[in-house]
Amino acid sequence: MSNTQATKPSVLIVGGGPVGLMTAIVLSYNGIPVRIIEKNTTNRPGQRGAGVQPRSQELYSFIGILPELQKLSRPLMQMHLYQPSDGGAPRDAHFLTPVDPTPACPITRPLSLGQSRSEPILRNFLLSRFGVALELATELTHFEQDAEGVSCHIVKRSVDGYKVEEDVRVLYVVGADGARGVVRKALGLSYEGQALEQHMIIGDVRVQGLGPNPQSRWHIFGSFATQGLWLRPTEWDTPDLYQIIGSGPTVDAAGLTADYPKLAQWIREVTQLEGLTINVEWASEYRASSRMVNKFSEGRVFVAGDSAHIHPPAGAQGMNSGVQDAYNLAWKLALVLKGLSPPALLASYSDERLPVISEMIKRTTAMFNRVSKEGVDRGVNADSALYMLGINYRWSGVVVDYRGSGGEEAKGHAYLGKGDGVHAGDRAPDAPGLTIAHVAPHGSLPELKAGEATSLFKFFTPAKHTALVFLPEDAERSAVGAALRSFPPGTLQTLAVLPNGVGHGPSQGSAEVDVTLVDAQGHAFSGYGSQGVGITFVIVRPDGYVGAYVRDAAGIERYCAGVFGGSAQ
Numbered sequence: 297m298s299n300t301q302a303t304k305p306s307v308l309i310v311g312g313g314p315v316g317l318m319t320a321i322v323l324s325y326n327g328i329p330v331r332i333i334e335k336n337t338t339n340r341p342g343q344r345g346a347g348v349q350p351r352s353q354e355l356y357s358f359i360g361i362l363p364e365l366q367k368l369s370r371p372l373m374q375m376h377l378y379q380p381s382d383g384g385a386p387r388d389a390h391f392l393t394p395v396d397p398t399p400a401c402p403i404t405r406p407l408s409l410g411q412s413r414s415e416p417i418l419r420n421f422l423l424s425r426f427g428v429a430l431e432l433a434t435e436l437t438h439f440e441q442d443a444e445g446v447s448c449h450i451v452k453r454s455v456d457g458y459k460v461e462e463d464v465r466v467l468y469v470v471g472a473d474g475a476r477g478v479v480r481k482a483l484g485l486s487y488e489g490q491a492l493e494q495h496m497i498i499g500d501v502r503v504q505g506l507g508p509n510p511q512s513r514w515h516i517f518g519s520f521a522t523q524g525l526w527l528r529p530t531e532w533d534t535p536d537l538y539q540i541i542g543s544g545p546t547v548d549a550a551g552l553t554a555d556y557p558k559l560a561q562w563i564r565e566v567t568q569l570e571g572l573t574i575n576v577e578w579a580s581e582y583r584a585s586s587r588m589v590n591k592f593s594e595g596r597v598f599v600a601g602d603s604a605h606i607h608p609p610a611g612a613q614g615m616n617s618g619v620q621d622a623y624n625l626a627w628k629l630a631l632v633l634k635g636l637s638p639p640a641l642l643a644s645y646s647d648e649r650l651p652v653i654s655e656m657i658k659r660t661t662a663m664f665n666r667v668s669k670e671g672v673d674r675g676v677n678a679d680s681a682l683y684m685l686g687i688n689y690r691w692s693g694v695v696v697d698y699r700g701s702g703g704e705e706a707k708g709h710a711y712l713g714k715g716d717g718v719h720a721g722d723r724a725p726d727a728p729g730l731t732i733a734h735v736a737p738h739g740s741l742p743e744l745k746a747g748e749a750t751s752l753f754k755f756f757t758p759a760k761h762t763a764l765v766f767l768p769e770d771a772e773r774s775a776v777g778a779a780l781r782s783f784p785p786g787t788l789q790t791l792a793v794l795p796n797g798v799g800h801g802p803s804q805g806s807a808e809v810d811v812t813l814v815d816a817q818g819h820a821f822s823g824y825g826s827q828g829v830g831i832t833f834v835i836v837r838p839d840g841y842v843g844a845y846v847r848d849a850a851g852i853e854r855y856c857a858g859v860f861g862g863s864a865q
């Protein structure tokens with residue numbers, strides 16, 4: 297599919313950071329013409345959001361760029377504490393408690409890949425796959441919206457200083473323009489919260505002489521409670537480049553970042569190591585804040601990522617949360633722009649993301665305070681919430697579960713989930729060990745071959761809903777197609793999942809089933825809690841969350857009425 301910029305854009309995306317890029321990619325996947333602008337004249341240097349959490353990796357795998365990210369990145373390493381806060385001998389420790397992968401959660405280790413390396417992968421993918429180029433040196437200055445669209449004023453700057461002003465009319469604007477961006481401010485959204493007291497040094501430095509095998513661990517010197525230094529090895533191909541964070545009440549962040557030789561000297565002093573060679577590539581003073589909007593949109597204009605919420609870097613949630621905002625919004629916006637869903641669907645973006653972000657800010661702020669006041673080793677996170685695999689939307693008005701809605705109470709479990717099996721609103725688990733039994737020749741996945749091994753994650757796509765139809769041996773299959781006809785044409789791919797050992801010729805499937813899978817290892821039936829019950833329909837949304845967990849056509853109709861409104865077939 298090509299989405300060249302010759303087509304008039306429906307959506308203007310403001311900001312070429314990870315969130316703007318992800319929004320552009322998911323909209324482009326759905327065939328929506330977009331324009332994405334970035335006011336910086338060059339692509340940004342610097343590691344910043346390097347921690348890529350397991351849930352974001354899953355989303356990257358759905359859009360097809362995870363292998364490329366993995367090639368460059370490193371797994372989350374242990375920290376080496378040179379001066380542990382208990383006064384004990386130097387030792388290694390985990391920053392986030394490791395969790396073993398399972399069939400339902402195959403990715404449980406964060407990756408480290410600096411934004412200066414991950415953003416080019418997103419940009420190149422957007423350009424090569426969809427023909428959409430990030431427009432640098434292009435700034436949104438102001439906009440006005442009315443019932444039909446948004447009029448935007450853009451200024452383009454050329455290398456020789458010329459300015460070209462442009463008025464652009466689009467149907468929607470997504471402000472992914474960071475914490476200081478114009479979009480949120482122009483909308484008058486609140487950004488409640490506080491700036492935290494710590495002034496930090498952030499940057500990238502080249503360091504040689506850190507001892508044997510320095511690439512195998514993070515190096516933590518001193519304590520952020522007094523003066524602390526964190527040196528994290530970056531990518532495989534930059535062996536002497538480290539991300540630096542320096543902080544503590546006695547640290548003059550402003551003075552040190554204004555004078556790189558002085559900063560190098562400070563690093564030598566804090567490490568107390570002889571013979572270090574240090575070159576500061578860039579450094580800047582950073583003051584963490586905890587803030588979020590009261591809602592994620594006003595009319596036809598949305599905010600996402602740091603523009604909507606900002607929080608301390610502890611726990612590596614900022615970019616990850618923003619990328620997840622983008623995914624949540626973009627598939628809905630695409631359906632509305634195609635005329636398949638009513639604009640009311642877009643309200644669910646705010647409804648779903650607000651409780652998640654509010655919980656995330658509480659967790660990261662608490663963790664940051666522990667790290668800052670008691671030392672990095674005291675900030676170690678003992679639960680797995682920060683892997684973001686438990687994030688869910690059980691309370692959402694557009695998810696349907698035959699066992700009832702999660703209701704307001706579910707918002708209290710927005711980050712970790714309840715651990716009581718898969719419900720509507722939850723992350724749709726993976727299930728490996730499936731065998732393709734039959735592929736409908738005129739279905740939406742004709743390229744697949746019977747007999748191949750596969751897993752559910754290989755099917756999830758930002759461009760379609762995926763119906764998983766769990767068919768026990770004795771289920772009445774003829775009703776399957778009729779039940780799924782509430783979906784508008786082209787919005788659904790249907791996978792029938794049969795237990796192992798059941799006859800599964802094409803004649804036993806339904807004409808509407810694209811692919812019939814045999815659950816050879818039983819992970820799909822057990823992971824989705826659909827053993828020992830009749831037919832179960834699990835509708836997985838384009839963002840990989842369960843939209844409906846129902847037992848009959850009426851449940852699917854309810855889901856489609858919520859998402860597609862009057863346009864549901």
Ligand SMILES: Cc1cc2nc3c(=O)[nH]c(=O)nc-3n(C[C@H](O)[C@H](O)[C@H](O)COP(=O)(O)OP(=O)(O)OC[C@H]3O[C@@H](n4cnc5c(N)ncnc54)[C@H](O)[C@@H]3O)c2cc1C
Binds near residue numbers: 333473
């Ligand atoms: C030290 C540090 C470590 C971090 N570590 C992590 C981590 O490990 N994991 C994690 O998830 N997050 C981390 N973060 C947070 C992460 O960097 C941010 O959350 C992320 O960059 C937000 O992405 P964004 O696209 O929303 O905004 P940004 O990355 O801020 O991008 C917004 C872009 O919009 C552009 N822009 C602004 N106004 C306009 C305009 N009017 N017109 C056009 N363009 C405009 C800006 O120039 C900018 O390029 C860290 C942050 C810091 C500071």
